[in-house]
Amino acid sequence: MIMLGNKEITVFFSLLRSGLWHRPIDRLDCFPLTDTEWGQLYQYAEKQTVEGILFDGVQQLEAGMQPPKTLLLKWLVRVEKIRQRNRWMDTMLVEQALFFNKHNLHPILLKGQGVAQCYRDPTIRLSGDIDWYFDSPAAFAEANEQVHKLGLQLSSSGKYNSSYAWKGCAVDQHGKLFDIHNPFVQGYVGQLESAYGDNKLALLLGETRVSLLAPMLQILQVNTHILKHQLAFGVGIRQLCDAACLYAYYHRQVEGATLRAIYQKLNLLNWVHVFHQLLVDFLGLDRDKLPFELNKQQNCTWMMEDCWTAGNFGFHDENYIRQENGLFSGRKSTFKKIWANFWKYLPYAPMEAISFPIMHYRAKAD
Amino acid sequence: MKLRVDLQLRQLGDEHILVDPGRDHLDVSKVFTFNETAVQIWLELQGKEFNVESVKAVLLDNYEVGEDEAERDAVALVKQFEKRGFLI
Numbered sequence: 001m002i003m004l005g006n007k008e009i010t011v012f013f014s015l016l017r018s019g020l021w022h023r024p025i026d027r028l029d030c031f032p033l034t035d036t037e038w039g040q041l042y043q044y045a046e047k048q049t050v051e052g053i054l055f056d057g058v059q060q061l062e063a064g065m066q067p068p069k070t071l072l073l074k075w076l077v078r079v080e081k082i083r084q085r086n087r088w089m090d091t092m093l094v095e096q097a098l099f100f101n102k103h104n105l106h107p108i109l110l111k112g113q114g115v116a117q118c119y120r121d122p123t124i125r126l127s128g129d130i131d132w133y134f135d136s137p138a139a140f141a142e143a144n145e146q147v148h149k150l151g152l153q154l155s156s157s158g159k160y161n162s163s164y165a166w167k168g169c170a171v172d173q174h175g176k177l178f179d180i181h182n183p184f185v186q187g188y189v190g191q192l193e194s195a196y197g198d199n200k201l202a203l204l205l206g207e208t209r210v211s212l213l214a215p216m217l218q219i220l221q222v223n224t225h226i227l228k229h230q231l232a233f234g235v236g237i238r239q240l241c242d243a244a245c246l247y248a249y250y251h252r253q254v255e256g257a258t259l260r261a262i263y264q265k266l267n268l269l270n271w272v273h274v275f276h277q278l279l280v281d282f283l284g285l286d287r288d289k290l291p292f293e294l295n296k297q298q299n300c301t302w303m304m305e306d307c308w309t310a311g312n313f314g315f316h317d318e319n320y321i322r323q324e325n326g327l328f329s330g331r332k333s334t335f336k337k338i339w340a341n342f343w344k345y346l347p348y349a350p351m352e353a354i355s356f357p358i359m360h361y362r363a364k365a366d
Numbered sequence: 367m368k369l370r371v372d373l374q375l376r377q378l379g380d381e382h383i384l385v386d387p388g389r390d391h392l393d394v395s396k397v398f399t400f401n402e403t404a405v406q407i408w409l410e411l412q413g414k415e416f417n418v419e420s421v422k423a424v425l426l427d428n429y430e431v432g433e434d435e436a437e438r439d440a441v442a443l444v445k446q447f448e449k450r451g452f453l454i
Contacts, residue, residue: 063379072378077395080374080385 004305008033008040015041015057016050017284020241021248022120025057026284031065038067042075048237048308052124055079083123089113092169093130094208100132103146105139106211107132110174110221114203114212115242118249126238129163129170133177133213135197140175147173177213178221179228181355185266192262193217215250216259219291222246227271227349230303231341231356234310240278244285256291271348274298306344367444367453369411375400384408386451398450403429407443418444 004010007030014027025031033041045051055075058066066072093113100107110131116122134140144162148154152164160176180189199214213221222242229235263269278300279285287294338357346353374385382400400408403425410424421440425431431439447453 059378066379073383073397076376076378076383077385077387077397080376080387081395083374084372084387 004301004308008037008044009308011037012041012044012054013282015054016237016241017057018060019050019053019056019124020120020244021284021286022056023284025060028065031061033065033067035068035071038071042067042071046078049126050238050241051075052079052082052121052126053119053241056121056124079124082126086113086116086123086125086127089127089130089169090205092166093210094205096130096132096166096171097205097208097210099146100143103142105134105143105146107134107139107143107173108200108211108213109133109203110177110213111225111242114201114210114218115222115246117203118242118245125241129172130166131172131174133174135177135193137175140173143173177217179224180266180352181228181359182267182351183355184351188265192220215246215253216255216262219243219246219250219254219259220262223272223275224266224268226275227268227345227352228356229310230306231338231345231349231353232360233337234341235307236310237307240283240307243275244279244283247279247285247291248289251289251291254291259291267351268349271345271352274300274303274348278303302344367417367448368413368415369408369447370452370454371413373452375405375408384452404443 010027011030011033014025014030017023018025041054042051045054055078058072058075067075090113093109110133112127112130113122116125116127119125132143134143140160144154144156147162147164152166154162154164156162160174162173164171177193178189180186196214196217199216201212201214201218203210203212212218222239226235226239226243229239260269263272273295276290276294277298280287280290280294281300282304338360342353342357370386372387374387376383376385382402382405384398384400386396386398388395406428407421407424411420414420418437418440421443422433422436425436425439426433429436444453
């Protein structure tokens with residue numbers, strides 16, 4: 001059981017809210033912190049890959065309340081490294097886009113630098129890898145073929161995913177847009193893709209245009225991806241920040257009633273209500289930036305505890321890491337983790353909770 | 367000579383810190399504290415080709431100093447920038 005009410009964690013969320021929305025710190029009563037508490041807080045920020053956002057909050061503190069100088073400088077440098085990595089990621093994106101265009105392929109960028117544009121300061125969001133979506137099986141196969149021809153080592157995970165390293169940058173290619181596993185809504189998911197497919201956005205990097213999904217699809221894609229990770233190994237706070245920033249940035253462009261109907265049709269509405277409450281309560285997303293009103297006061301603390309434990313896409317779940325390194329590592333602990341998540345999320349996203357493990361093991365068996 | 371474009375001047379509270387983030391994937395970053403004069407000169411010279419004369423001109427334009435003092439300070443500053451590896 002994680003104590004989300006402890007002082008460092010309370011400060012963590014207060015700085016996060018301040019950094020995300022450029023608001024004054026809302027829990028000044030928790031300051032000042034001791035050097036040890038600051039050290040712990042920095043570790044939390046690293047684990048959740050939100051060092052840049054928190055630093056923005058730290059800078060709003062009066063001098064007497066800020067961390068010790070050595071930590072402040074370390075943090076400053078860390079944020080500069082994040083900015084440096086983002087500049088590098090942009091050059092990798094341009095190279096890749098030009099490579100695909102040369103082969104008459106026009107993939108859509110998912111998450112990553114596209115979502116970063118929704119942040120108040122896109123340069124401080126720590127980027128992971130590059131995710132491309134190819135909107136036809138032929139385009140997906142052709143992209144894999146072209147990458148293979150370059151001599152890059154391509155690994156496949158199931159029928160719809162491949163990955164490789166492009167000059168040291170991790171790249172994932174996808175032939176399927178949504179992480180929705182419920183077999184009864186696959187036709188509807190395809191209709192959604194067609195309905196919004198022509199409303200693509202563009203990310204301009206110098207003179208190179210990179211396509212992004214329409215806002216409605218971006219929100220659906222990011223949120224269902226979060227749910228998939230919650231059903232698997234967990235998701236971290238940075239991924240939740242992505243969802244909050246997407247809602248805030250596109251709230252005028254997304255018809256709330258339509259999105260609500262989509263969630264309902266996908267059988268995700270109960271999960272979405274808790275998720276929205278979490279974005280408001282912990283991340284400070286304004287209620288009026290949500291696509292539709294909160295259902296009623298939902299208990300979302302359990303979901304945040306789940307995210308807090310998992311860290312960045314579940315890489316930091318200490319329970320899981322211990323098991324992975326233990327005597328009975330691998331499949332057994334994976335199964336246990338997915339089984340536990342199944343029961344946790346069953347009341348909120350029943351069809352996904354049931355379908356995900358089946359599809360997960362089927363894909364592994366293929 | 368020119369200032370390196372990868373160096374970032376940031377404000378941290380009342381202080382100005384120049385961050386040299388190092389090479390892309392290596393964690394060999396360095397930080398330098400700048401005083402007001404160094405900050406002003408840095409901002410004036412960013413993105414421009416310059417020499418000791420240009421630095422001297424910035425000093426004469428912005429501070430009440432004589433020709434000789436400006437010359438001495440400009441030479442010292444350029445030497446410092448060179449020694450720290452700020453120049454290309």
